[in-house]
Amino acid sequence: MHDALNDIDLILYDLDGTLIDSAPDLARAIDEMMQAMELSPVGIERVRDWVGNGSRRLVERALLHAGAFGESGPDCQQLDEALALFMDFYAQHPVSQTHCYPGVIECLKAQRERGIAQTLVTNKPSRFIDTILESMGLEGFFSHVLGGDSLAQKKPDPAPLAYIAHALNVPPERVLMVGDSRSDVQAARAFGCRCLAVTHGYNHGEPIAALNPDHLLDSLGELV
Ligand SMILES: O=C(O)COP(=O)(O)O
Numbered sequence: 001m002h003d004a005l006n007d008i009d010l011i012l013y014d015l016d017g018t019l020i021d022s023a024p025d026l027a028r029a030i031d032e033m034m035q036a037m038e039l040s041p042v043g044i045e046r047v048r049d050w051v052g053n054g055s056r057r058l059v060e061r062a063l064l065h066a067g068a069f070g071e072s073g074p075d076c077q078q079l080d081e082a083l084a085l086f087m088d089f090y091a092q093h094p095v096s097q098t099h100c101y102p103g104v105i106e107c108l109k110a111q112r113e114r115g116i117a118q119t120l121v122t123n124k125p126s127r128f129i130d131t132i133l134e135s136m137g138l139e140g141f142f143s144h145v146l147g148g149d150s151l152a153q154k155k156p157d158p159a160p161l162a163y164i165a166h167a168l169n170v171p172p173e174r175v176l177m178v179g180d181s182r183s184d185v186q187a188a189r190a191f192g193c194r195c196l197a198v199t200h201g202y203n204h205g206e207p208i209a210a211l212n213p214d215h216l217l218d219s220l221g222e223l224v
């Protein structure tokens with residue numbers, strides 16, 4: 001068994017960039033939003049670097065990039081309107097170009113057989129999660145699922161990690177956070193659990209290795 005799983009009773013998985021490559025559908029919805037607002041499209045490479053802090057922050061980054069709202073950026077109402085557009089466009093096609101990374105299903109099956117509790121802690125809005133999990137064949141693996149709007153705080157705040165660990169009565173030293181970006185590493189550090197990072201995800205254009213996660217893998221298949 002891989003070292004990362006030693007003494008682990010509970011795994012908290014991140015979703016975007018960790019289990020699924022969702023950037024193409026996110027980027028399409030962002031560009032449809034931009035078009036509806038008569039702004040230039042931003043493209044997938046930028047969107048990839050902006051994912052990880054929830055949809056509101058993603059939309060805000062796109063609007064700031066467009067520079068259409070002056071130096072202070074969009075106000076709350078402009079941001080709300082843009083976010084509503086993005087959510088509608090994303091809801092129309094959340095999985096048309098999204099896929100699971102290789103080795104993910106095998107990893108989830110292997111940990112289920114080992115009796116390790118598996119849960120999902122994503123910053124993605126909750127309303128999209130069930131559809132995505134079902135389309136990717138990922139439903140049924142997770143005993144608890146938290147979205148970015150499930151609690152008042154989201155990653156990098158440790159609250160969602162603590163909430164699930166508390167619900168399952170697992171101490172932080174027996175928990176492993178598996179993620180792709182600095183929000184995941186910082187949340188794990190703040191909670192006091194170990195952190196495994198995958199290199200194939202989105203980390204604001206920086207290699208995730210720079211954050212010194214406890215374990216670094218190119219593929220979750222290595223945990224099988
Ligand atoms: O920012 C997002 O919506 C994606 O979030 P995740 O990487 O926490 O799944």
Ligand SMILES: [Mg+2]
Nearest residue numbers: 014016017180
């Ligand atoms: Mg992620």
